[in-house]
Amino acid sequence: MFNKEGLAAALAGMDDSPEAREAIERLRESDLVRIDQLILASLDRTWKNAGFVTAGVLIAAPDEYEEIPEAFYALRIRTLAEASRIEVKGDLDVLKACEIRLASPQEAA
Numbered sequence: 473m474f475n476k477e478g479l480a481a482a483l484a485g486m487d488d489s490p491e492a493r494e495a496i497e498r499l500r501e502s503d504l505v506r507i508d509q510l511i512l513a514s515l516d517r518t519w520k521n522a523g524f525v526t527a528g529v530l531i532a533a534p535d536e537y538e539e540i541p542e543a544f545y546a547l548r549i550r551t552l553a554e555a556s557r558i559e560v561k562g563d564l565d566v567l568k569a570c571e572i573r574l575a576s577p578q579e580a581a
Contacts, residue, residue: 499540
């Protein structure tokens with residue numbers, strides 16, 4: 473279930489602009505699914521720099537997400553990793569020094 477309070481707490485201090493906060497508050501569960509699909513669609517089984525993936529998804533995201541901060545996409549990458557939908561090599565707190573890829577089929581099951 474989508475927890476907006478938890479999301480707001482996780483993003484605290486990352487982008488305190490009113491526009492970013494309002495954009496996050498407008499998100500619904502279906503938006504999270506859509507954003508996760510954008511992230512997953514940008515990956516395959518080769519390692520990719522997480523910072524580049526985050527920036528690419530941010531740039532390619534639909535217009536209704538233009539106020540969503542990059543930190544939110546980084547948080548979604550962490551959520552996908554915790555759900556074993558993607559694999560991580562490195563530290564997700566340092567996206568530029570971290571690589572991600574789709575989880576192998578046996579790990580994603």
